[in-house]
Amino acid sequence: MSFCGGRRDKHNSYHYSLCLSVLLLVTATAAEEASTIISRFQQYLQINTAQPQPNYYEAAEFITSQAKSLNLESQTLELVKGKPLILLKWAGKDPSLPSVLLNSHTDVVPSEHHKWAHPPFSAHLDPASGNIYARGSQDMKCVGLQYLEAIRKLKASGFQPTRTVYLSFVPDEEIGGDDGAGKFVDSDVFVKMNVGIVLDEGLPSPTENYRAFYGERSPWWLVVKAVGAPGHGAKLYDNTATENLLKSIETIRRFRAAQFDLVKAGLKAEGEVISVNMVFLKAGTPSPSGFVMNLQPSEAQAGFDIRVPPTADQASLEKRIAEEWAPASRNMTFEFKQKVSVNDKFGRPAITAVDSSNVWWALLEESIVKANAGVGKPEIFPASTDARYFRERGLPAIGFSPMANTPILLHDHNEFLNKDEYLKGIDVYESIIKTYASYIEHPRDEASREEL
Numbered sequence: 001m002s003f004c005g006g007r008r009d010k011h012n013s014y015h016y017s018l019c020l021s022v023l024l025l026v027t028a029t030a031a032e033e034a035s036t037i038i039s040r041f042q043q044y045l046q047i048n049t050a051q052p053q054p055n056y057y058e059a060a061e062f063i064t065s066q067a068k069s070l071n072l073e074s075q076t077l078e079l080v081k082g083k084p085l086i087l088l089k090w091a092g093k094d095p096s097l098p099s100v101l102l103n104s105h106t107d108v109v110p111s112e113h114h115k116w117a118h119p120p121f122s123a124h125l126d127p128a129s130g131n132i133y134a135r136g137s138q139d140m141k142c143v144g145l146q147y148l149e150a151i152r153k154l155k156a157s158g159f160q161p162t163r164t165v166y167l168s169f170v171p172d173e174e175i176g177g178d179d180g181a182g183k184f185v186d187s188d189v190f191v192k193m194n195v196g197i198v199l200d201e202g203l204p205s206p207t208e209n210y211r212a213f214y215g216e217r218s219p220w221w222l223v224v225k226a227v228g229a230p231g232h233g234a235k236l237y238d239n240t241a242t243e244n245l246l247k248s249i250e251t252i253r254r255f256r257a258a259q260f261d262l263v264k265a266g267l268k269a270e271g272e273v274i275s276v277n278m279v280f281l282k283a284g285t286p287s288p289s290g291f292v293m294n295l296q297p298s299e300a301q302a303g304f305d306i307r308v309p310p311t312a313d314q315a316s317l318e319k320r321i322a323e324e325w326a327p328a329s330r331n332m333t334f335e336f337k338q339k340v341s342v343n344d345k346f347g348r349p350a351i352t353a354v355d356s357s358n359v360w361w362a363l364l365e366e367s368i369v370k371a372n373a374g375v376g377k378p379e380i381f382p383a384s385t386d387a388r389y390f391r392e393r394g395l396p397a398i399g400f401s402p403m404a405n406t407p408i409l410l411h412d413h414n415e416f417l418n419k420d421e422y423l424k425g426i427d428v429y430e431s432i433i434k435t436y437a438s439y440i441e442h443p444r445d446e447a448s449r450e451e452l
C-alpha cells in the first residue's frame, strides 16, 4: 500500500491514478472470485438430494468434477447400491502420519415447498440481504463445499500438506446414516485411510462466536405398552390399560419437567440433559365413525423420543424405565425401536476430549482465532450426526459448521445462509486445514519427556 502514498503533485498524479486503477482492478477481481465461489455453492444447492429420493448421482458428478478441477484424487464407493459415497484425497508429504478426514453428507431433508418464500432448490440469492435460500444451505452442503473452496485457496497459495487430507461426501445421514457413514467406517478403504481426526457438522450460532461439538446425545426410541381388563365405558375399576399408561405418562412428564428446568435455569445446556418427548399415543377400539365410545380398551401404548447425553448414567436410566416408567407391577412392558449406546466400542463414553489430552481441539481453537473468528465453549450436540460413527471407533471427531450470526434453520422452512458468512467460513477452513495438515508432533516434546 505504501507505494500509493506520498504528496499529490503534478509529478505523481499519473502514479496516483495508476494506483487507483490497480486498486479497483484488485477489488474487481476479488468480487469476481467471490461471485464464482457463490455460484458454485448455488450449483450444489440446486441439486435435489432430498430424502426419500435423493439425486445422489448428480451430486456425485458435481463433486467429482470439482475434485478434478482441483487435481484431487477421487473415487466413488458404492458400499450400498444406489448410494454413492465420494471420497477425495489430497496426498500429504508424509503418508505415514494419521490423516485428516473432512466429512459431510450430501442428502438433505424434505421441505414443504409452498411454505418457502423461494423454492428450496432454487438457491435464490436475495440481493438486499445477501442471504442464499436453499434446503441444505445450513445442513450441510455449505460445509462440504467450503472444504473444497478452502483447498482451492490453499493450492493456489502453493501450500502442500504434510498429512494426507481426505474428504468424504456420504449419503443417508438424514435417515440414520447406516448405509452411509455406518458402512464407510466398516470398510477396508476406511481402515487403510489411517484417520487421526475427523471434522463433521455442527450448528449455526446466533452470536458472533462459532459453536463446536465434542459429543452428541444418543437416541433411545421407547415404546411403553399397557394392558388391562377391558370393560364397559361406564364402569370404574382398577388396572385398566389406559389408567396404567396414564400413570406412566405422568411419571415421565415429571422427569421431563425436571430436566427442562435445569436448562431453563441455565444450569445445563440443551445437550447436557436427558430429553423425553411423547411422539405418539395409541389406544381405543376403532369403529366406522371413529372409536367405540362405551368400551375401555385392553391395550394402550405411547412412544417417546429420548435423547441421552454421553455423560449420563445409562444404567440408572435403564433401571428408571423398567421400574418407574413401565413397571411390570402395573402390567406394563416396553421395547426400544432404537437404542444407541452412549459408549464407544471400547466401553468408554463416546466423547472427544477437549482438554490438553487432545491436541486437535487446541489446534482447532488456535486456527479459528488465527482466522479472526472465535469459538464458544465446546458442547454436546442435542441431536444425532454421522460423527457418532467415528467416535464409536474411538476416533476424535469435532462437529463444526462455521456459521456465526445465523439463526438455526436446519430442517426448517426458508433455511438460508448469508453469502458473507459462507465466504468467511472458507477462510476459517483454510486456516484449520492448513494447521491440521501441517501438524507434526513436536520432537522437542519427546526430548523433554525423556529428560524428565
Ligand SMILES: [Zn+2]
Pocket (backbone or CB within 6 Å): 105, 139, 140, 173, 201
Ligand atoms: Zn446434517
